[in-house]
Amino acid sequence: MSKIKPSKGAPYARILGVGGYRPTRVVPNEVILEKIDSSDEWIRSRSGIETRHWAGPEETVAAMAIEASGKAIADAGISAEQIGAVVVSTVSHFSQTPAVATEIADKLGTDKAAAFDISAGCAGFGYGLTLAKGMIVEGSAEYVLVIGVERLSDLTDLEDRATAFLFGDGAGAVVVGPAQEPAIGPTVWGSEGDKSETIKQTVPWDRFRIGDLSQLPLDSEGNVKFPAITQEGQAVFRWAVFEMAKVAQQALDAAGITSDDLDVFIPHQANVRIIDSMVKTLKLPEHVTVARDIRTTGNTSAASIPLAMERLLATGEAKSGDTALVIGFGAGLVYAATVVTLP
Numbered sequence: 001m002s003k004i005k006p007s008k009g010a011p012y013a014r015i016l017g018v019g020g021y022r023p024t025r026v027v028p029n030e031v032i033l034e035k036i037d038s039s040d041e042w043i044r045s046r047s048g049i050e051t052r053h054w055a056g057p058e059e060t061v062a063a064m065a066i067e068a069s070g071k072a073i074a075d076a077g078i079s080a081e082q083i084g085a086v087v088v089s090t091v092s093h094f095s096q097t098p099a100v101a102t103e104i105a106d107k108l109g110t111d112k113a114a115a116f117d118i119s120a121g122c123a124g125f126g127y128g129l130t131l132a133k134g135m136i137v138e139g140s141a142e143y144v145l146v147i148g149v150e151r152l153s154d155l156t157d158l159e160d161r162a163t164a165f166l167f168g169d170g171a172g173a174v175v176v177g178p179a180q181e182p183a184i185g186p187t188v189w190g191s192e193g194d195k196s197e198t199i200k201q202t203v204p205w206d207r208f209r210i211g212d213l214s215q216l217p218l219d220s221e222g223n224v225k226f227p228a229i230t231q232e233g234q235a236v237f238r239w240a241v242f243e244m245a246k247v248a249q250q251a252l253d254a255a256g257i258t259s260d261d262l263d264v265f266i267p268h269q270a271n272v273r274i275i276d277s278m279v280k281t282l283k284l285p286e287h288v289t290v291a292r293d294i295r296t297t298g299n300t301s302a303a304s305i306p307l308a309m310e311r312l313l314a315t316g317e318a319k320s321g322d323t324a325l326v327i328g329f330g331a332g333l334v335y336a337a338t339v340v341t342l343p
Helices: 040-047 060-076 100-108 121-138 192-196 206-210 233-255 272-282 300-315
Strands: 012-021 026-029 051-054 083-089 112-118 143-151 168-179 189-191 198-203 229-231 266-268 325-329 336-340
Touching: 012 060, 012 300, 012 336, 026 229, 040 272, 051 168, 060 083, 060 100, 060 143, 060 168, 083 100, 083 121, 100 143, 112 189, 121 168, 121 189, 121 300, 121 325, 121 336, 143 192, 143 300, 168 300, 189 233, 192 198, 192 233, 198 300, 206 233, 233 272, 233 325, 233 336, 266 272, 300 325
Parallel strands: 083 112, 083 143, 266 325
Antiparallel strands: 012 168, 026 051, 143 168, 189 336, 198 229, 325 336
C-alpha cells in the first residue's frame, strides 16, 4: 500500500481573468507590399488580414507578457503573490535558458512561483491551459498564470510571399484558479510529427556557429537571412480545415455538449478562410459568436486565442459565463482543443 498522501486540490478549475497586450505600432498591408509582389486585395482575400502589430525595441517578449499578465491578474481579482505557477508558451524568446517565465514571475511580484516555458507553437495556449488545470486539481498550485506571447516579426522573412503578411506580435494571458463546478472541459490534444516539415524554422541556429555562410539563405541584397518561419500553405490549410474540425468536434463530445450549446468559438487566428471553413464544417448555429481577431492582429501563434478572448469580452461580443470552444493548431504539427466557461 502506498504511503503517499492523496492530493488535496480543488474539485475543478476555471479561467478567472484574462488580459492582452498589443504593440503600439500598427502595420498595414501596404508596408508588407514593399518587399513582396502582391496586393492588399490578395492578402485580405487569402488571409483576412488588414493590419497587424509589430513590437518595438522596448516591447520584448517579457515586457509584453508582463503587461498582459498584470491585466489578467487584476481581472481575476487576486494578487500576484497568490500565483503558484507561471506557464509561458512562446517560440520567439531567443535565450534558450533561463526560461523567460522566471523573469516574468519575478517582475510580477509572485512569491517564488514555479515558472517554465513550453514550445507548442500555435497550440501552446491550449497546452498551458491543460497543465494549469492539472496543477489546480492536483493541488500543486491554487492559481496558475498561463501566457501566450510572441514577437513573430523577428521570425518573419519579409521577402517570402507565402508568409510575409501573416505574422504579428502580442501577448495574451489568463489566470486559472479553483472552481466548484466544471469550467474547463477535457482536452483533446496530440501531434502529427510526420507532417512537421509543413511548418518549420528555415535554418537551425547552429548553422550560424559553423560559420559556413554558403549553407545559409541570402536576401535580395546578398545578406545572410535570419532564421524565419516557413510553411507549405496548401498542406497546412487542408490539414487545419479537415482534421482540426474533427478535433473540435471531439472536444465538444468530450465536454458532453453539442454545437447548439455553444455561445462562442475561439479558434487559433491562423487564417480567416480556415476559420470560416471550420464554422461551416462544424455547422455552428448563427447565434455562436466567432472570433476573427486575425483581421487586425494577424497570426500571433500562442498569443492568438487569449488575445481574441480578451477582445471579445472587452467589446461585449462575448460575456462572462459564456460557453466557448477553443482550439489551437500549428507547427509540429500539434493541436489542442477544449470547451471553457469564459471569465
